[in-house]
Amino acid sequence: MRSKTIFFLFFLMIGIACTQPSGKFSVDANIDYCKSQALRTLAVIPSNSTKEIPNSIDENDVNWHFTNPGAWTSGFWPGILWYLYENTKDNIWRTAAENYTRMILPVTNRKVSSHDMGFITMCSLGNGYRLTGNVEYKEGLLRAADSLSVLFNPKVGTFLSWPAMVKKENWPHNTIIDNMMNLELLFWAARNGGSRHLYDIACEHADTTMKYHFRKDYSSYHVAVYDTLTGDFIKGVTHQGLSNESMWARGQAWAIYGYTMVYRETGETRFLDFARKVADIYLTRLPEDLVPYWDFDAPDLSSAEPKDASAAAITASALLELSTYVAKPDSSRYYYDKAEKMLEILSSSNYKAKDRKDAFLLHSVGHMPRGGEVDASIIYADYYYLEALTRFKRLQESRSVLANL
Structure with a gap:
């Protein structure tokens, strides 16, 4: 473990040393902005609520739609509160984070119903345990990991993502690219x-996802369908993208983030190499402002197609981490600079909600084929935007320390 820590610190130092700030982007000002928006959200949530967790705000609305503990997005709001506590050390955020994280704890006692247990618990309990060491959070995470593990099919080599889709869509064993994100819970549990x-x-x-879930150009299918008994790959399809062969923006973002995280947890270079490949195809196909349209293959890539700020926020956070693992200075700088530029764009008046809504960001897309949450403010966009800001700030601080050594 000591050698692995030194290994990562070595690459962190290389990554930080080869990057230079643009001078245009104030991370502290944007974290303060998130703080002010979150205060507004806290003020509008019913004070006696034990169920209502902010989820999204429709394009032409100013009011939050709420979700219940256990919904796949329910961990992001407490995660935001934990990041605000981490950045400010103000107990107002810790108290709020504890209140909402307490709502999530009972979910860890339930039988797992989909792959989303990682999203639900790592953002809430995971950040809470990291910052406070609360044993109750640790125990909840361990229960959640054991629960999630029952969805693993050893014949296939992946987790079943959507049990309901087995009959509904005739997908015997379906695995969605989003599931890469939930592996972090399992890695964490194995270490704790x-x-x-x-x-x-x-x-x-x-490994199985790397083998079957991607096309030759390293773009991702949304869903990989396998034979339950033989484990054979049957087909790649979409559920939230444009078509079975299109590159759904948020799905590719999950892949970039997921494989970067798997490399962090394993140190296996095949995962780092793959994270770079799935990142590079995403980056080469971006529009000028680096915020993708909801699907890279949408028919009218112009103002007629909605952008997806959530994909940009997820990718910015992932690229900041990826930049610290890449040994070559030019490559490290490339990923870092792209992430910084994404944050600059997301922090502009084109994407910030400001006085228009209580969310952080505008212009995300949830489920375009169903017409759900199109050009909306969505809680996971806000979560990964704040996470990216937090990671950016850490890198700036580490660079400052290195410069003074």
């Missing part, structure tokens, strides 16, 4: 008292 088996199946899922 859980079974080694959790680590092994997380790696197997990443």
Whole structure:
């Protein structure tokens, strides 16, 4: 473990040393902006609510739609509160974060119903445990990981994502690219008292997904369908993208983030190499402002197609981390600079909600084929935007320390 820590610190130093700030982007000012918007949200949530968690604001509305604990997006709001506490050390955020994280805890006692347990618990309980060491959060995370593990099919080598889709869509064993994000819960649990088996199946899922879930150009299918009994790959399809062969923007963002995280947890270079490949195809196809349209293959890539700020926020956060693992200075600088530019654009008046809504960002897309949350403010866009700001600030601070050594 000591050698692995030194290894990562070495590459962190290389990545930081080769990057220079543009001078145009104030991370502290934008974190303060998130703080002011979150205060407005806290003020409009019913004070006696034990269920209502902010989820989204429609394009032509100013009011939050709320969701319940256990919904796949329910961990992002408490995660935002934890990041605000981390950045400000103000107990107002800790208290609020604890209140909402407490709502999530009972979810860890339920039988798992989909792959989303990682999203729900790592953003809330995971950040809470990282910042406070609360044993109750740790125990909840370990329960959640054990629950999630039952969805793993050893014949296939991946987790079943949507049990309901087995009959509804005739997808015997379906795995969505989003599921890469939930592996972090398993890796965390294996390091914190859980079974080694959790680590092994997380790696197997990443390897199987790497083998079957991507086209030759490293663009991702949304859904990979496998034969439950033989484990054979049947087909790649979409559920939220334009078509089975299109590159759905948020799905590719999940892939970039997911494989960067898997490299962090394993140190296996095949995962780093793959993270770069799925990042590079995404970056080469971006529009000028680096915020993708909802699908890279949408028929009218102009103002007629909605942008997806959530994909940009997820990718910015992932690229900041990826930049610290890449040894060559030019490559490290490339990923860092792209992430910084994405944050600059997302922090502009084109994408900030400001006085128009209580959310952080505008212009995200949830489910375009169903017409759900199109050109909306969505809580996971806000979460990954604040996470990216937090990571950016850490890198700036680390660079400052290195410069003074």
